[in-house]
Amino acid sequence: MDFFTLANLSYLVSAALFIFGLKRLQSPATARSGNFMAAAGMTIAIVVTLLETNFANWQMILVGGIIGALIGSISARAVQMTAMPQMVGIFNGFGGGASALVAISEFLRYLGDPGVAMPAESGVSIILGTLIGAVTFSGSMVAFAKLQNLM
Structure with missing residues (x-):
């Protein structure tokens, strides 16, 4: 196989x-x-x-995975069950923010190399990734703030 x-x-x-x-x-x-x-x-x-x-770059993946696992484990144990929706909201927002940052970094990679033309499908992916990631981040932060009675 x-x-x-x-x-x-x-x-x-x-x-x-x-x-x-x-x-x-x-x-x-x-x-x-x-x-x-x-x-x-x-x-x-x-x-x-x-x-x-x-x-x-396996080291970067392992370090990121370990840091994420530590933060998630500590948060899951420290947060009370009644506050789980807030934790889910904020973690979802972080995922959306990370998605937007990855799309922006890809755009900057193309911008930094004038000899390379950005393919149309990459441009669409970058725009959608940035837009969806930013909307997810901002919406999740608003949801977190409302659930936490900050708004």
Whole structure:
């Protein structure tokens, strides 16, 4: 079996784990295993994507993953259950903000190299990534502030 086929099968398994993980989040009795299934699906998708693209900077990914896991673990233990919607809102906002920053950095990469023309599909992706990421960030911050009674 070649790597392309194995990668596609891994993506299929990853998607199935996401779907079944979300389904198991419906009940408090199965939520823990659903969360584990979704995390396993995400891990598979990330590893296969990095292997597929011949990513060379594994140290950066590991450090970022460790920092994110520490922040998430500490937050999940410190925040009371009644404040979980606020935590979900702020983490969702951080994801949207990160998406916007990635799109902006890609734009700056093209801007910094005048010899390289930006393909139209990259321009559309950059615009949509920036717009959707910024709207997600701002909307999630407003939701967090309202849930926290700051607004």
